[in-house]
Amino acid sequence: DGGITQSPKYLFRKEGQNVTLSCEQNLNHDAMYWYRQDPGQGLRLIYYSQIVNDFQKGDIAEGYSVSREKKESFPLTVTSAQKNPTAFYLCASSILAGGAYYEQYFGPGTRLTVT
Amino acid sequence: GIQVEQSPPDLILQEGANSTLRCNFSDSVNNLQWFHQNPWGQLINLFYIPSGTKQNGRLSATTVATERYSLLYISSSQTTDSGVYFCAVEYETTDSWGKFQFGAGTQVVVTP
Numbered sequence: 227d228g229g230i231t232q233s234p235k236y237l238f239r240k241e242g243q244n245v246t247l248s249c250e251q252n253l254n255h256d257a258m259y260w261y262r263q264d265p266g267q268g269l270r271l272i273y274y275s276q277i278v279n280d281f282q283k284g285d286i287a288e289g290y291s292v293s294r295e296k297k298e299s300f301p302l303t304v305t306s307a308q309k310n311p312t313a314f315y316l317c318a319s320s321i322l323a324g325g326a327y328y329e330q331y332f333g334p335g336t337r338l339t340v341t
Numbered sequence: 342g343i344q345v346e347q348s349p350p351d352l353i354l355q356e357g358a359n360s361t362l363r364c365n366f367s368d369s370v371n372n373l374q375w376f377h378q379n380p381w382g383q384l385i386n387l388f389y390i391p392s393g394t395k396q397n398g399r400l401s402a403t404t405v406a407t408e409r410y411s412l413l414y415i416s417s418s419q420t421t422d423s424g425v426y427f428c429a430v431e432y433e434t435t436d437s438w439g440k441f442q443f444g445a446g447t448q449v450v451v452t453p
Contacts (some may be wrong), residue, residue, distance in 0.1 A: 250446070257439055259441065261443075263382075267445065268427060268443045268444060268445040268446050269427070269429075269443040270440075270443075271440060271441065272442065274439065276439050282437060284440070285342070314382055316382075316384065318384075318441075322439070328389065329372075329374060329386055329389040330374060330386075330429065330441060331384070331386065332376075332384040334382070334383050335380075335382045335383070337382075
């Protein structure tokens with residue numbers, strides 16, 4: 227089955243620790259994205275990557291880092307510099323065709339709790 | 342950046358009722374999508390609709406790109422339609438492209 231997998235589903239960490247969230251896709255999509263969602267809020271873009279070995283900051287990149295060494299993988303590290311890391315994190319991908327991006331597809335998300 | 346506004350913020354419907362959700366955006370966009378977020382947080386693609394009208398079962402959507410809005414219609418609502426509905430637009434600026442901006446969502450509750 228083609229799709230986007232995120233692991234783990236729930237993650238608990240102590241304050242001051244870095245944590246890496248996994249995102250893998252087998253859709254052969256070019257672009258991948260990380261979003262953050264807080265309770266009752268919409269989605270905010272953290273980072274996105276249009277091709278391998280390249281990525282751009284979104285609207286709330288401070289305290290986060292990413293890498294894109296393979297087309298199918300786009301891990302997100304939440305660093306200790308992120309002031310309010312507890313949130314629901316969603317990964318997405320989309321295909322580039324004809325100079326425009328087609329539909330975004332989302333993974334199931336990871337709920338991160340930092341205490 | 343681009344502004345995306347959804348209305349209403351909350352909607353309570355009796356099962357069987359029809360409703361219309363609206364998404365306004367402040368600038369020209371390349372693409373527009375509607376999503377339904379279920380109670381477990383999963384975002385389900387409803388429509389990819391940069392312009393025109395599409396229908397899928399009891400749901401339909403219309404985007405009028407020249408007037409910068411999109412509408413999502415839910416007919417004969419069912420309790421399984423409950424959740425949050427988001428619209429998202431893909432846009433480009435002078436120094437970036439391929440970014441998606443989401444609206445704040447419409448929380449829909451369908452009562453039996």
